[in-house]
Amino acid sequence: MCEIESLRRWATRCVGHLLGWGLLLAAAGAGAVETRNVLVLYSNGRLVPGNVEVEAGLRSAIASSADRPVQVFTEFLDNPEFNGPSYEQTVVTYLNDKYASHPPTVVVAVARESLNFMLRHREVLFPGVAVVHAAVFPLLNGTDAALPTDVVGIPIEYDIAGMLQQALRWHPGVKRLVVVTGSTPRDRDWETLLRAKTAPFGDRLSIEFFSSLPTADLFRRLAALEPDSVVYTAGFYQSGDELNFTPRDSAKAIAQHSAAPVYGPFSTFIGTGVVATLAPRFDTMGRSAGEIVNALMRGATPASLNLPKVMPNELGVDWRQARRRGIADDDIPAGAAVQFRQPSFLEANRTASILGGSVILFQAALIVALILEHRRRRKVELTLVERGSELAHVSRLAVAGELTASIAHEINQPLAAILSNAEAADLLIKSGRADRGELLSILDDIRRDNVRASGVISRLRTLLAKQAPRRQPFELNATIADACELLTAEARRRAVTVVLKTSAEPVPLDGDAVQIQQVVINLLLNAMDAIGDLPEPRRAIHVTVSRRAHKGTVTVSDRGHGIAPEHLAKLFDSFFSTKLRGMGLGLSITQTIIAAHGGRIWAESANGSGAVFHVELPERAEATAAAQRLETA
Amino acid sequence: MTPLIHVIDDDASLRTALMRLLDAIGLEARGYASTGEFLLHPPPDREGCLLLDVNLPGPSGLDLQEVLHERGDALPVVFLTGHADVPSSVRAMKAGAVDFLEKPVAREALVGAIERALARDKIQRAARSEAQQLERLFASLSLRERQIFDLVVAGKLNKQIADELGTSERTVKTQRASLMVKLGAESAAELGSLAERLRRARPPADS
Numbered sequence: 001m002c003e004i005e006s007l008r009r010w011a012t013r014c015v016g017h018l019l020g021w022g023l024l025l026a027a028a029g030a031g032a033v034e035t036r037n038v039l040v041l042y043s044n045g046r047l048v049p050g051n052v053e054v055e056a057g058l059r060s061a062i063a064s065s066a067d068r069p070v071q072v073f074t075e076f077l078d079n080p081e082f083n084g085p086s087y088e089q090t091v092v093t094y095l096n097d098k099y100a101s102h103p104p105t106v107v108v109a110v111a112r113e114s115l116n117f118m119l120r121h122r123e124v125l126f127p128g129v130a131v132v133h134a135a136v137f138p139l140l141n142g143t144d145a146a147l148p149t150d151v152v153g154i155p156i157e158y159d160i161a162g163m164l165q166q167a168l169r170w171h172p173g174v175k176r177l178v179v180v181t182g183s184t185p186r187d188r189d190w191e192t193l194l195r196a197k198t199a200p201f202g203d204r205l206s207i208e209f210f211s212s213l214p215t216a217d218l219f220r221r222l223a224a225l226e227p228d229s230v231v232y233t234a235g236f237y238q239s240g241d242e243l244n245f246t247p248r249d250s251a252k253a254i255a256q257h258s259a260a261p262v263y264g265p266f267s268t269f270i271g272t273g274v275v276a277t278l279a280p281r282f283d284t285m286g287r288s289a290g291e292i293v294n295a296l297m298r299g300a301t302p303a304s305l306n307l308p309k310v311m312p313n314e315l316g317v318d319w320r321q322a323r324r325r326g327i328a329d330d331d332i333p334a335g336a337a338v339q340f341r342q343p344s345f346l347e348a349n350r351t352a353s354i355l356g357g358s359v360i361l362f363q364a365a366l367i368v369a370l371i372l373e374h375r376r377r378r379k380v381e382l383t384l385v386e387r388g389s390e391l392a393h394v395s396r397l398a399v400a401g402e403l404t405a406s407i408a409h410e411i412n413q414p415l416a417a418i419l420s421n422a423e424a425a426d427l428l429i430k431s432g433r434a435d436r437g438e439l440l441s442i443l444d445d446i447r448r449d450n451v452r453a454s455g456v457i458s459r460l461r462t463l464l465a466k467q468a469p470r471r472q473p474f475e476l477n478a479t480i481a482d483a484c485e486l487l488t489a490e491a492r493r494r495a496v497t498v499v500l501k502t503s504a505e506p507v508p509l510d511g512d513a514v515q516i517q518q519v520v521i522n523l524l525l526n527a528m529d530a531i532g533d534l535p536e537p538r539r540a541i542h543v544t545v546s547r548r549a550h551k552g553t554v555t556v557s558d559r560g561h562g563i564a565p566e567h568l569a570k571l572f573d574s575f576f577s578t579k580l581r582g583m584g585l586g587l588s589i590t591q592t593i594i595a596a597h598g599g600r601i602w603a604e605s606a607n608g609s610g611a612v613f614h615v616e617l618p619e620r621a622e623a624t625a626a627a628q629r630l631e632t633a
Numbered sequence: 634m635t636p637l638i639h640v641i642d643d644d645a646s647l648r649t650a651l652m653r654l655l656d657a658i659g660l661e662a663r664g665y666a667s668t669g670e671f672l673l674h675p676p677p678d679r680e681g682c683l684l685l686d687v688n689l690p691g692p693s694g695l696d697l698q699e700v701l702h703e704r705g706d707a708l709p710v711v712f713l714t715g716h717a718d719v720p721s722s723v724r725a726m727k728a729g730a731v732d733f734l735e736k737p738v739a740r741e742a743l744v745g746a747i748e749r750a751l752a753r754d755k756i757q758r759a760a761r762s763e764a765q766q767l768e769r770l771f772a773s774l775s776l777r778e779r780q781i782f783d784l785v786v787a788g789k790l791n792k793q794i795a796d797e798l799g800t801s802e803r804t805v806k807t808q809r810a811s812l813m814v815k816l817g818a819e820s821a822a823e824l825g826s827l828a829e830r831l832r833r834a835r836p837p838a839d840s
Contacts, residue, residue: 409688409715413644416713416736420650423740427657442653449646492643492690536691 035069038062038293039095039104039126042076043113049268050282051076054110054134057283061290070297073102079113092121099126106293109133109153119151130296134289135282150302154288156280158265159313160197160232163278166315167230167263168204170275170327176229177205178222180254182236182245183212190234198232214241219257229260235269248272261325267316270339275321280311281337393464395589396518400464402525406489410456414449421446459486462514463521473620476507476516476552477545483517484543487524496528497540507545507552508620511597516617519593519601522586523556523613530560530611550619551599557612563605571603636751637681638662641671641697642713643689647736651684658744668697676708680758682731682750687714687721695721698728709750709757713738760833767831770816778812781805785821786828 040058042051055074064070075095107122107129109115115133122131133153168174179198181191191211198207210218218239222231233254235247245253248268255262255273267279288311295305317332319341332338346353400407425442428434459482484500491498509516520543527541544555563571572591594601599617638660642648648664655662665671668689683701685694692700694712701707712725712733722733731753732746774782777798784794791809795802818824 405715405718412715412736413647416715416738417644417647417650419737419739420647420654420743424650424654424657427654427740431657433657445646445650449650452646493688495690495693 035071036105036297037099037102038070038072038106038108039099040072040074040108040110041114041118042074043079043111043117044076045078045081046074046076050135051110053282054286054289057286057288058108058134058290058293059286060283061287061294063294068297071102073099073104077114077117083113088117088121091117092125095125104129106296107131108289108293109136110289111135112137115151115153119147130302132289132292132296134285152292152302152305152307154285154292154307154311155309156285156311157313158234159278160194160265161200162313163263163265163276163315164198164201164230164232166276166278166333167232167261170322170325170331171230171261174228174230175205176226177201177207178225178229178231178260179207179209179211180213180218180222180231180233180236180250181209181211182238182250183240183242184237187212187236187238190236194232194234212240215239215243215253216241219253222254222258222260225258225260227260231258231260231262232264233262234265255321261321267314267337270316270318273321274318275325275327276315276317276336278313278315281314284314285311392515392518392589392593395522395586396463396514399518399521399525400460403487403490406487406491406493407456407460409493410489411453414453414456417449418446418453421449456486463517465514470512471510472513473508473510474513474516476509476547476554476617477502479513479516480520480543480545480554483520483524486517487521490525491528491541494528494532495536495539496531498524499540499542501542501544503546503552505547507547509552509597509617510620511617512593515593516597519590519615520554520556522590523615526586526613527556527558527560527611531558534560547619552617552619554615554617555612556615557610559610562609563603563611565605568603568605572601635659635661635680636754637676637679638684638747639665639671639676639681639708640684641665641668641689641694642684642686643667644686654740654743655684655747658740660747668692668694671697672700680751680754682709682711682747682754684711684713684747687712687725695724695728698725698730702728707757709753711743711746711750763830767827770827771831773815774812778808778815781808782812782816782824782828785809786825 040055042048042054044051059072062070062072077091104126107118107126109118109131111134115131115136118125118131122129128150131151133151133155135156136153137156137158164177177198179191179194181187181194191209195209201207210221213221225231231254233251235250235254236245237247237250238244239250247266251262251264251266251269251274252272261275262273264274264277265279267277267281269277292305292307296302315333315336317327317336317338319338322332322338342348421442425434425439428438463486481500481502484498487498524541524543531539531541538559541556541558544557546553546555572587591601594615594617597617599615601613601615603611603613605611638655640648640651640655640662642651642664643666645666648666652662652664662684663676665674669691671683683697685697687694689697694710698707698710698712701710707729709731710725710729711731712722713736714721714733715736725733731750734742734746771779780798781794784797789797791802791805795805798805813819813824816824816827818827
C-alpha cells in the first residue's frame with residue numbers, strides 16, 4: 001500500500017514537473033504575454049478550515065493557460081483578532097505598496113468582513129477593479145441590496161426550513177421542535193432569523209425556544225426531552241449564565257446533553273454529535289467565485305453575469321449519529337455528504353474479504369469439480385471394468401478357439417477309454433469269460449475316466465464362463481497348476497514341455513482366479529508360439545510360482561528368440577503384435593488384469609536367450625497382516 | 634499263430650482299455666506309451682498291425698509311420714486321433730494308413746479297421762515271401778543267364794540274342810535251356826509271367 005501510494009505521488013510529481021516545464025517553455029516561446037493577477041482577500045486567518053477549502057475550490061476553477069497566465073495572490077485580514085480603523089489603514093497602505101507592481105485584475109473578497117473592507121477602501125486601493133465576493137451571508141446584514149454593480153457574487157443562505165423538513169422526514173412522529181440560541185448580539189440575530197424561519201412549522205409542531213438559558217438549566221432540560229422532539233441550533237457565543245462558547249463548542253455541548261436528535265446550519269457541526277446540517281460547501285463557494293473571476297477576465301461585464309440568487313445547500317450527515325437516531329442508510333438522500341461512516345466488515349476489509357471470499361468460492365468450486373470428476377472417473381472406471389471384463393472374456397474365448405484341438409483330444413481320451421472299456425466288459429460278459437475282478441477294475445477305470453473328462457470340461461467352463469470379475473480368496477499355486485493342466489494337451493500337440501515349479505508354501509491371494517489363469521495361459525501360449533520352430537531340446541517353458549515379501553510371483557520363461565529391445569517397451573500396448581495373425585490384445589488384457597489386482601507385469605529379454613515374463617501380485621491383506629503380526633511377535 | 638496288435642498311445646488309461654477290448658475280441662495286443670518305446674522293442678515277425686495315436690509326445694504317430702515305411706517291413710497302420718484334422722489324415726492315408734479313426738471309436742469300426750489291416754498284412758506278407766522266393770531263384774542264375782532272361786522277356790529271338798551278346802545261337806540255346814530249368818519254367822510265356830511278378834515284387838526304387 002505504502003509503495004503504491006508513494007509511487008502514485010512520484011508519478012503525480014513527475015507529471016506536474018512536465019506540465020510546469022511545458023508551461024514555462026510555451027510562455028518563453030510566446031514572448032511577452034500579459035499576466036493577469038487575482039487578489040484573494042480573506043476575512044480571517046490563513047489556517048481557518050473554511051478558508052482552506054474556499055482556496056482549494058477557487059484555484060481549481062481559475063483558468064490559467066500559457067497564453068493567458070493568471071497569478072493568484074492571497075491576503076488575510078486576520079479578523080476578529082485584528083480590527084479597527086488604524087489597522088485597516090495599515091493594511092490599505094501595505095496592499096497599496098505591495099500590489100503597485102502587480103495590480104490585480106479582479107479582487108475576491110471572502111466572507112463578510114473582507115467584503116466590508118473592500119467596500120470601504122476599494123476606491124483608494126484598486127479603483128475600477130471588480131470585486132467578487134464569496135461566503136457572504138447577507139441576511140445578518142441588511143445592506144446588501146446596495147452593493148455596487150461591479151461587486152458581484154453568490155450570497156450564501158442557510159436553508160433552515162429544508163433542514164427541518166428533512167429532520168421531519170427522518171422522524172415522522174415528531175411533535176415538538178426545540179430551538180437553542182444564546183445571548184450575544186449575533187446570537188440574538190440568529191434567534192430573530194430562526195423565529196422567522198421556524199414559524200411556518202407552527203401548525204405541525206409545538207415550537208419552543210431555549211434562549212439564553214443558564215447552561216445547567218439548558219442541559220437538564222435538553223436531557224429531559226421526549227423522543228417526539230427534535231432540536232435545532234446554530235450554536236451560540238454566550239449562555240444565559242455568561243459562559244463563552246464558540247458556536248461549534250456550544251453545539252457539541254447541546255448534542256451531548258440532548259435526548260433528542262440535534263440539527264443545525266453549519267457543516268462544521270458534523271462530528272460534535274449533531275445528526276445533520278444543511279449548508280453550502282466552502283469549496284463550492286470558492287469554485288463559484290473562481291468561475292465568476294474567469295468570466296470577468298474573459299471580458300464579461302459584472303452586470304451581464306446571470307448569477308444564482310443563492311448558493312445551493314448541501315446536506316451533511318454524521319453517519320454514527322444517524323445510526324444512533326435510527327435513520328437508515330437508504331433514507332439518507334443520495335447527494336448527502338456522509339461522514340464518519342463506519343465501514344461494514346466487508347468494506348473495512350475489502351481486500352481480505354474479496355480474497356477470503358474468492359478462496360472460499362474457489363474451494364467450493366474445486367470441491368464441486370472434484371466431486372464431479374470423481375463421479376465421472378468412477379463411471380468411467382465402472383465402464384472400463386465392464387469393458388475390461390468383456391474384453392477379457394472375449395480374449396478367453398479366443399484362447400479356447402486356439403485350444404480346440406487339444407481340448408477335444410483331452411476330452412476324447414477319457415471318453416474313448418470309457419467306450420472301449422464298456423465294450424470290452426460287454427464282450428467279456430456276453431462271451432461268458434467275464435471274471436469279476438476284471439469287470440470291477442474296468443468299472444473303476446470307467447469311473448476314473450469320467451471324472452477326468454468332467455474335470456476338463458469344468459476347467460474349461462470356468463475359463464469360458466462370462467462372469468463379472470469376482471474378488472475372492474484363492475491360492476496361487478493351485479490356480480497356476482490348473483492353468484498348466486488346461487494347456488497340457490496343447491503343449492503335447494505342439495511338442496512343448498511345460499515345467500511347473502510351485503512354491504513350498506501356499507500363496508494366498510485375493511482376486512479373480514480365472515483371470516489370473518487367463519494371464520498365465522496367455523503367457524504360456526505366447527511362449528509356445530515363440531519356441532514352436534526351435535529344436536526339441538529347447539522347446540521347454542518354465543513356470544515358477546514363488547512367494548517373497550508378501551507378494552506372489554509367477555515367472556514364465558522360455559528359451560526362444562527373445563523380444564527385440566524396440567518391442568519391449570510396446571509389449572503391453574493394445575494392438576501391438578509381432579504375430580501374423582495376432583490381434584495384439586493378449587498382453588494388453590493381461591496387463592489390465594494384473595493392474596486390476598494391484599500387481600504388475602513386466603518382461604525381460606536378453607536377445608537370443610529367450611524371454612521371461614514376471615507377474616507380481618500382492619498377497620491377501622489378512623495374510624500379509626498375519627505375517628506381520630508373526631514377525632513383530 | 635494268432636496276429637499281434639501293437640497299441641501305441643501315451644494315455645495309459647485309453648491304452649489299457651483298448652488292449653482290454655482287443656483281448657475280449659480275441660486278439661493278442663501289446664501296448665507302448667510312445668513311438669520310441671515301440672522302436673526299442675522290435676515286433677516279432679508275426680502277422681499283425683499297429684493301432685497308432687496321431688498325437689504322441691516326442692515323434693508322432695505319423696513320424697513313426699514314415700520310418701516304418703522306409704524300412705520296408707511296415708506293419709499296416711490304423712490311426713487313432715482325438716481330433717481328425719484334414720492335413721494329418723491326408724498325410725496318413727497317403728503314407729498308406731489303413732484307416733484314420735476318430736476317438737472315441739465304436740467297436741465295430743475298430744474291429745473292421747483291424748480286420749482290414751490284418752488282411753493287408755496277410756497279403757503283404759504273401760507278396761513279400763513270393764518276392765523273396767523269386768529273388769532266391771534269380772540269385773541262382775549266372776550273369777549271362779540273367780542277360781539272356783532279360784532279352785527273352787523283351788521278346789528277342791535266339792539269333793538276335795546271340796548277335797547282341799556276340800556269341801553263337803547254339804550257345805544261347807544251351808544257356809536258355811539251363812535258366813529255364815533253374816527257374817522251373819517250361820515256356821517263354823512262363824518266363825514272361827515270372828518277369829512280371831519279379832517287377833511287381835521289387836520296390837520301384839530298386840528297379
